[in-house]
Amino acid sequence: MEKRIAVLVSGGGTNLQALIDAEKSGIIKNGKISLVISNVAGAYALERAARASIKTETVLKKELGSQQAFEEKIISLLSENKIDLIVLAGFMSILSEDFTRTYPHRIINVHPSLIPSFCGKGFYGLHVHEAALAKGVKVTGATVHFVNEIPDGGEIILQKAVEIKEGDTPEVLQKRVMVEAEWNILPEAVSLFCQDRLKTENNTVHIGE
Numbered sequence: 001m002e003k004r005i006a007v008l009v010s011g012g013g014t015n016l017q018a019l020i021d022a023e024k025s026g027i028i029k030n031g032k033i034s035l036v037i038s039n040v041a042g043a044y045a046l047e048r049a050a051r052a053s054i055k056t057e058t059v060l061k062k063e064l065g066s067q068q069a070f071e072e073k074i075i076s077l078l079s080e081n082k083i084d085l086i087v088l089a090g091f092m093s094i095l096s097e098d099f100t101r102t103y104p105h106r107i108i109n110v111h112p113s114l115i116p117s118f119c120g121k122g123f124y125g126l127h128v129h130e131a132a133l134a135k136g137v138k139v140t141g142a143t144v145h146f147v148n149e150i151p152d153g154g155e156i157i158l159q160k161a162v163e164i165k166e167g168d169t170p171e172v173l174q175k176r177v178m179v180e181a182e183w184n185i186l187p188e189a190v191s192l193f194c195q196d197r198l199k200t201e202n203n204t205v206h207i208g209e
């Protein structure tokens with residue numbers, strides 16, 4: 001059966017757009033983006049979803065009063081919409097262990113570095129690229145991984161390396177990592193999941209036929 005996908009977003013939503021485009025062009029096999037949830041009111045990602053006629057919801061922690069109420073609301077939306085796969089695509093809120101344990105190997109995240117470099121608490125968005133440039137690494141990239149209770153600590157599904165060039169700014173590097181890595185490996189990983197081709201064993205994800 002076709003898998004129903006929810007995408008959780010907080011901002012511009014270029015990774016969401018890559019998923020929408022990949023579904024349209026048939027790169028995502030056996031999956032349908034059925035719901036987009038934002039934790040930021042008015043996030044541009046919501047407009048991208050609406051333009052593609054995808055149902056949207058906004059869930060605000062401030063309005064709900066606690067992390068627990070925030071997560072309970074998200075869980076009830078996921079369950080009402082019969083979601084099989086949860087994709088974090090620029091979702092800038094850390095989910096609790098209770099939440100991640102509810103969906104073992106059913107949540108995936110895209111992170112803009114080669115994990116285990118430049119990841120974990122505090123490493124998100126542009127900060128990741130600032131840290132890579134400050135360290136002077138010559139190669140960076142992006143990682144798609146399963147989400148567990150450790151921030152950026154779940155099993156790695158796909159990675160792609162991206163060259164750092166002389167004179168890169170964090171913004172220039174962020175764009176190159178998106179174009180060359182994130183927008184390709186995220187749809188690819190989603191498609192593999194939807195076809196039941198991801199098998200995890202001893203902390204390693206194997207890609208099956």
Ligand code: GAR
Binds near residue numbers: 011012013014111178
């Ligand atoms: C992307 O680069 C994504 O990898 C990163 O934020 C950006 C969101 O852009 N996510 C993280 O840093 C998560 N730790 P988008 O809203 O245009 O997809």
